[in-house]
Amino acid sequence: MAISKLLRVYYFGMIFAVLINCPVGIPISEAADLIGANTESAASPLKIVDSIPQPDAGIINSSRVHDDTSFAVLIESENGIDLTDADSIRFAISDGVFDSYERNLSSSSVRVVEVDNRSSPAILLWAVYDRSLDLSLPPVYHLDTVVQIFLEVNDLHSNAISASDGSFQFKIESDSQQAHAFNHLPESVFFNTDDSNDGHDRGIKIVSGVLTSAMILYNADELILPAFGPMGEIKPLNRGDEQAVGSPLNLMPHTVFNHPVKLFIPFPESPDITNLDIYYYNGVRWLAACDAGGNILPGGKGWIVPGSRVNHQAQNPPQIEIEIYHFSAAQAVVAESSTSAANTQHNRKSGSGAVVYVSCFVESALSEGEIRYSLLSLLSLLSLLGLLSFECQEAGKHGGWEAKRRGE
Structure with a gap:
């Protein structure tokens, strides 16, 4: 059998195993690991x-x-x-x-x-x-x-x-998305900083609304300047046991800065900011980036500068300062709830190390002793079984042809 066909049969079998495991209650993270363990025997050096x-x-x-x-x-x-x-x-x-x-x-x-x-x-x-x-x-x-x-x-x-x-x-x-974003930008002002010894000699600050006092400090020589994104564009983190604090801080443009920028996140309704984790929105999902102790979590790799977190508890309102390499959005989460979520194994995808929940597209539920499959699930399973059967038949034909050719 050709190697490509062997691989296809192998992968169909692995995917079929994942689909079987999901309905019977095995988390997709474990099913995904089943494939990952076989497709990546060693971490890629690049x-x-x-x-x-x-x-x-x-x-x-x-x-x-x-x-x-x-x-x-x-x-x-x-x-x-x-x-x-x-x-x-x-x-x-x-x-x-x-x-x-x-x-x-x-x-x-x-x-x-x-x-x-x-x-x-x-x-x-x-x-x-x-x-x-x-x-x-x-x-x-x-x-x-x-x-x-x-x-x-x-x-x-x-x-x-x-x-x-x-x-x-x-x-x-x-065009409509762009116009909507422009009309929902927060009111902000630019300013020069008093102390530019660390290279952050310019700033921008929100001066009204729920994110008043949010601030970005940056180097004036940046080729692309930072700004605050439209309000309400990023939905707050709302998942499982996580207790989000405040509003998401939307940042733009989506770029990487030559010199990490300083971000100050205000918390007017949270008198104690020492127990807050920081989450980062990558444009698709929220990832745990920095815990309450300032330790970088896997979801924050390449986003937050290690050791940069500073809690300004005495400020009014209290603020958390971090340095970041690039922009998207940020939000805080109460540490106890995010920690418990991180320790939860149900529907947890462990590949990135962040608390990211996924749901198997083959939904399952035990009700009155019966396993209920959705129509999509059944069609998916039948399709994969058909493909696997076809490949096996082709393999048999190929093997028979080889036997005849060799005179066996």
Whole structure:
């Protein structure tokens, strides 16, 4: 049997096992681990950890992708990447309007921001393509278009991320989405800071509404300046045992900053901020990023600067200060509830380490001693069984043909 057919039969079998396990009550995290344990025998020495925007943003969900969005990927390499080699990181962009074009590290519109710069060559970094800095093209994408970007990366040991593995697409906001966002921006003012010794010499502050006193401090030399996003665009975290505090702080544009920015989150209704975890919204879901003790959680990797949390309890209102590499949204959660949720195994996906709940698309319920399957579940199971049966038949035919050819 051809190797490709063997693999297909194997994967059909694994997926079938997952579908069988879900209805009988096994959490999908365990079922997913069943596949993951067999498809990744060892951690890849070169991998993509995160992306901005998330894959298929605005296509399979209602996420709004700004027309001036950057595209960025968080890359982790065990062996390091030679940033002096312009072709070690390459982007191919198809924006739905202009002919496809390529950019690499020698392009003025491509930046690298090292998250872990304790060693050389780079081992953890954000690779960023900024359409707004591409002088040969309009500074923004056309509204309501699908953008496709293909990433290729090579490390020092000749490991590679191919264009097929580094393929992303997202849909730019529509005219109505953009207008709605503009009309719901919070009232804010820019200012110069008194102390710029740490490089944060400019700021922006919300001056009215429920997020009054929220503040961003940044370096004035940033090529793309930070701002606050529209109110009400990000839904508050509302899941299981988590007790969200305050309103989500929406941040824009979606980009990575050359110098981490300082974010001050106010809590006018929470006199004690020492027991609050910080969650980060990646454009699709909320991820636990930083616990009450300031420890970085897996969901905050590449977003929050380690050791940057400061609790300003005496401020009015109390504020939590953190430094972050890039923008999306942030919200606090009472630590006790998020901790209990993190320890819950039911419907918990453990791959990212964050408290992310998923539901198996084969829903199951025990009612009056019967297992109830949805029509979609049955069709899915039957389809997979049919595919598996077909592959086995093909394998049998192939084996018989081989036997005849050999004269057996």
